Amino acid sequence: MTAPLLITGGGGQLAQALADVAAARGLAARHVGRPACDFDRPESIDAVFRETRPRLVINAAAYTAVDAAEDDEAAAFRANRDGPARLAALAAAADVPLIHISTDYVFDGTKGAPYVETDPTAPGGVYGASKLAGEEAVLASGARALILRTSWVYSARGRNFVRTMLAAAAAGRDLRVVADQHGAPTAAEDLASLILDLVARVDAGAQDGDWGLYHAAGSGEASWHAFAVAIFAEAARFGVPTPPIAAIATSEWPTRARRPADSRLDCEKLGRAFGLALPPWRESLARVIAALCAV
Secondary structure, eight states: OOOOEEEEOTTSHHHHHHHHHHHHTTOOEEEEOTTTSOTTSHHHHHHHHHHHOOSEEEEOOOOOOHHHHTTOHHHHHIIIIIHHHHHHHHHHHHTOOEEEEEEGGGSOSOSSSOBOTTSOOOOSSHHHHHHHHHHHHHHHTTOOEEEEEEOSEEOSSSSOHHHHHHHHHHTTOOEEEEOSOEEOOEEHHHHHHHHHHHHHHHHHHOOGGGOEEEEOOOBSOEEHHHHHHHHHHHHGGGTOOOOOEEEEOGGGSOOSSOOOSBOOBOOHHHHHHHSOOOOBHHHHHHHHHHHHHOO
8 A cells, every 4th residue: 555645734725725635636645633643743744754654744733823923933943843853863863854835025025026936035024034944954854854945825614815905805895905015826726736736746856956946936026906806807797896906015014923025936947847737826816716615
């Protein structure tokens, strides 16, 4: 019997998408979250790894509350550095490959062009710093690891920008959306499919030079305001009224943590190494809106 994949992240939108796509492909997988696998309890990580005896680990668990992280730095680092470090050490000891998910927030957003994997990192807050520390811990572990930096993840479930916009409009709230922050929306289901395509590449025999850092985000780019406008353009096909959406500056929407102004990711390295790319974000958005709005 083929050893299973181990997918961490519990109820997170990417972990759930990974479990769904793995099931649809007939892949044996164990999908875990708290309390069974709790990065605040390192012994639980050891137990899950020992019980599962995985052939590959996908770490989609993370502390993603960007603003809350500013006031709970220790929790963010336990989840985003210490937990991944423990998983990576176990993977290295068992010679099991690891795919670890990171973020565009490791950059400060001042480059003015899409970031490549070798660009200097400069996180602007605790969340980005903790995720960068997680990357460094995984790379230092000696594990055969692929680290995927992604951005602006959303799906038809969970807490994300798409669902927040639709809920706010349904509640009759005025929409004011930042127009001077730029990035790439990424559908969780697309990212999950790409990750499992990577698993197939690893199964086929990844080369030593293939391990390391990659960027994986939806093709194209947008501001948060443009993303919001696109959400309602798609939702209008299902009879959802389009509310006024005011474009505002970041300075008009103060937050506890500073966001990168331009966190576009250059994903060409992933294509060169594995022949993989995520689809245009507008196409993916249409599918997610259909899942949310179709009756």
